[in-house]
């Protein structure tokens with residue numbers, strides 16, 4: 001697996017038909033870990049994702065003094081008194097680099113943060129600036145980027161802060177998740193272009209409320225988190241619906257039928273929009289008995305989609321769009337330039353290298369489908385670029401995926417799950 005020539009993407013002879021079960025949601029897992037670490041007692045988490053991003057989150061919390069133990073697939077988190085010094089490796093995980101500094105601010109001591117080389121390119125200035133306004137001392141050598149150190153004094157004043165979260169919803173989520181533990185809570189206002197990824201904001205608010213925290217989000221672009229305890233909660237993590245996307249896309253691009261088990265009846269995950277999005281591409285979708293089935297219909301329809309709420313689905317949806325029967329447009333995703341890589345540039349470059357005609361716009365992508373040929377698809381340390389390559393590889397001979405191991409960020413089993421579904 002993963003030679004210098006890349007991982008040969010499976011190219012099935014016919015339709016892909018099958019069932020798949022995907023592991024726990026990255027976004028819910030890392031929120032559950034943070035909230036359990038800040039809670040008023042131990043919490044047991046079932047179905048927690050085991051992947052690089054969650055391993056980094058667990059290691060970060062343990063280094064701050066939180067107890068985490070695992071038995072029979074259950075993870076028990078026992079809050080401890082948060083202390084430095086500690087070094088936190090963020091890898092390339094937005095949820096670690098954004099969500100942990102507001103927790104580190106509650107520790108007593110200096111907590112230093114660094115990560116993968118590209119992590120230093122991902123914007124942090126908004127969250128670091130907001131934390132300073134809330135009374136936290138941070139040294140980032142004046143860069144607004146990694147590496148940085150948070151000097152905690154064991155408590156954070158909190159209170160009012162205005163920030164521009166148009167670059168990432170994670171700036172807001174980060175402050176909401178820790179905010180109840182600040183002396184004054186937080187009263188957060190967004191001022192700027194729209195905040196992307198509304199489902200992820202709803203996820204943060206819902207998970208806080210489930211743990212007894214009072215959050216007022218009734219006014220647009222304002223979130224008030226009351227100070228108070230975060231209740232410990234034993235919980236079951238939903239499957240990662242964004243990681244289900246490539247498997248469902250396999251049905252769309254091969255005229256097959258794929259069922260994902262354990263589909264929640266209601267969810268705050270952006271993947272909850274997949275049934276609607278995939279039907280826009282012409283697929284038939286059936287959500288019944290806790291399973292989602294997607295069937296290809298012999299036609300991949302061109303689309304014009306605003307993906308601002310569901311940006312992380314864009315790479316896989318782009319792999320469908322390059323195979324569609326006409327030009328497609330993705331809008332509202334300028335912030336993807338701040339993800340694991342500049343995803344707009346990466347998708348444009350890699351699909352065009354296969355013969356497509358994809359162009360970046362100010363806030364999205366335009367696709368003019370062309371016959372594609374094989375080649376080595378670069379992934380830029382981005383799990384979802386690898387997923388996109390695997391999807392297009394179902395329909396085009398000779399696609400190889402560079403560094404398939406990058407899928408370990410959120411789904412280490414991807415190569416095996418993919419091969420067993422599509423081969």
Ligand SMILES: O=C(O)C1=C[C@@H](OP(=O)(O)O)[C@@H](O)[C@H](O)C1
Nearest residue numbers: 027168169170196197200311312
């Ligand atoms: O809060 C979260 O768990 C996430 C929020 C989103 O970030 P952006 O708002 O930066 O896109 C999403 O893309 C990311 O994969 C996970």
Ligand SMILES: C=C(OP(=O)(O)O)C(=O)O
Nearest residue numbers: 092093094095312339340
């Ligand atoms: C943007 C993503 O990740 P992160 O949590 O690192 O921001 C993603 O998983 O698509």
